[in-house]
Amino acid sequence: MRYGDVRRFWSKVEKRGPDDCWNWRGTPHPTLGYGRFTSAGVTDGAHRWAYLLSKGVIPKGVYVCHQCDNRLCCNPGHLFLGSCADNIRDMHRKGRATTNRATGTAHHNAKLTPDLVQRLRDEYAAGGVTQKALASRYGVNQATVSQIVRHEIWR
Numbered sequence: 001m002r003y004g005d006v007r008r009f010w011s012k013v014e015k016r017g018p019d020d021c022w023n024w025r026g027t028p029h030p031t032l033g034y035g036r037f038t039s040a041g042v043t044d045g046a047h048r049w050a051y052l053l054s055k056g057v058i059p060k061g062v063y064v065c066h067q068c069d070n071r072l073c074c075n076p077g078h079l080f081l082g083s084c085a086d087n088i089r090d091m092h093r094k095g096r097a098t099t100n101r102a103t104g105t106a107h108h109n110a111k112l113t114p115d116l117v118q119r120l121r122d123e124y125a126a127g128g129v130t131q132k133a134l135a136s137r138y139g140v141n142q143a144t145v146s147q148i149v150r151h152e153i154w155r
Contacts, residue, residue: 005039022075050074117154
């Protein structure tokens with residue numbers, strides 16, 4: 001990869017602390033949600049480029065997996081090589097497989113607890129606050145707040 005392409009790649013990565021996710025700010029894949037980058041006519045996942053630039057060659061047929069499960073993450077410290085089977089085992093171990101169907105605080109992406117959900121509902125019922133403001137305050141999106149206050153989720 002040319003030096004200019006290396007600089008261009010890292011300019012699209014939001015570098016943060018060594019333990020934080022370094023999110024890809026460039027164009028993500030339209031359906032898969034992974035960052036993507038093109039150099040010398042080769043397009044591949046941004047996380048794969050990050051691994052290649054930081055740790056070296058990726059053997060053919062080997063996956064670059066995320067310890068953090070963040071598809072946009074390009075932090076080399078969060079990336080590891082594995083087979084398809086390794087990736088699937090990792091998914092099951094972390095409760096991301098659809099067969100696990102973890103809900104509530106057991107879900108791997110849970111940001112709320114039952115107490116926080118009740119507090120959110122109470123604040124919304126009291127009035128004077130928008131769903132968007134509550135979403136920002138509780139670290140979720142507005143659609144989630146809407147489903148919570150309508151008791152569609154977190155029943």
